[in-house]
Amino acid sequence: MTILGIETSCDETAASVVVDGTTMLSNTIASSMQLHIPYGGVVPEIAARSHIESILPVIKESLLVARQSWQDIDAIAVTKGPGLGGSLLIGVMTARTLAIIKKKPLYGIDHVAAHVAANFIASSFLDGYKFPESVPNFPLLALIVSGGHTQLVLFKSHTDYHLLGQTGDDAIGEAFDKVAKLLGLPYPGGPSVAKAATNGNPDAFTLPIAHMNSPYDFSFSGLKTAVLRLAQSQIGETYDFPSSKLPDRLSEAQKNDIAASFQCTAIKTLVEKTKQAYLEFAPKSVVVAGGVAASTELRRQLNAALLVSVYYPDIKLCTDNAAMIASQGYFQATSNRSQSYLEDPFKLVPNPGLSM
């Protein structure tokens, strides 16, 4: 079964052709990230406008790279949420229109569940991908961490999943981006904080870990504020000192130590809760997905905390892409409830707040 996946939930316009959920024929991505750099975060209107410009060329390119014509495509899978409303709308309306014109079945996909499907893409003729030697087994515990998500989810199968917990405020990647901005480090913040942290001492400062009512929920906004207060106190200023002036006053060494201490604490929060869920639910596999899966500190701490080997997709499949959407589309289309996943191409609407 050959599926065309379409993804536009944030700042990546992506299309991909995947066979049987596992063989990737193309993975085309146009990112508007460069346009958001001056603002230190994704600007929804800019992202949506850029999706409009890119979506048709991206789909065309992905069919071309996959050497597939519309006749070869068995179904279309599109991200219906969660994500930015304006961005999702472009992908959904494009998928609806194509499903009607080309007479293809249409599947609406939960972007967060699809991040896990990326672990099942096992081969490709495309250069530059590293695939794991085996695929994860169910039940599996998934830690989904990116600029938009921080979720712990238990999957009994590809389509039967249960949200254990999630962030009540900032996503983990968002916290990295905000701390980077505060320290005057470039966007996206994850890699730049990680780089500064390599020259800093993670034990230089003790930062708070939020304790939530539910054991698997997260909160990062208090940690972010604690970093702000720490930076202000390091230069001898009070809480009303403007954060925009901090980068000029902090020394390189102070920035590195703050970055290292923040990174260590933020990642520790993820790892402790993942370990607790692992002990409670005894899954056969643990998978990590989302842009923050690139973090070497996360990989180091998880390896030390868990006795099982942890699955990570290739980094190009960790960050937002449409191959994972096409793959999840296949698993929905072939599940015993496949009819319930079929969308009416005249009616499908995006759901920005879609929750698992």
Ligand code: KG4
């Ligand atoms: O999955 P992704 O590409 O897009 C979203 O759906 O958000 O994830 C991007 C996020 C950004 O917030 C970025 O700062 C973070 O992933 N990130 C990292 C690292 N590399 C990227 N966070 C921590 N450590 C990293 N090494």
Ligand code: ZN
């Ligand atoms: Zn994502």
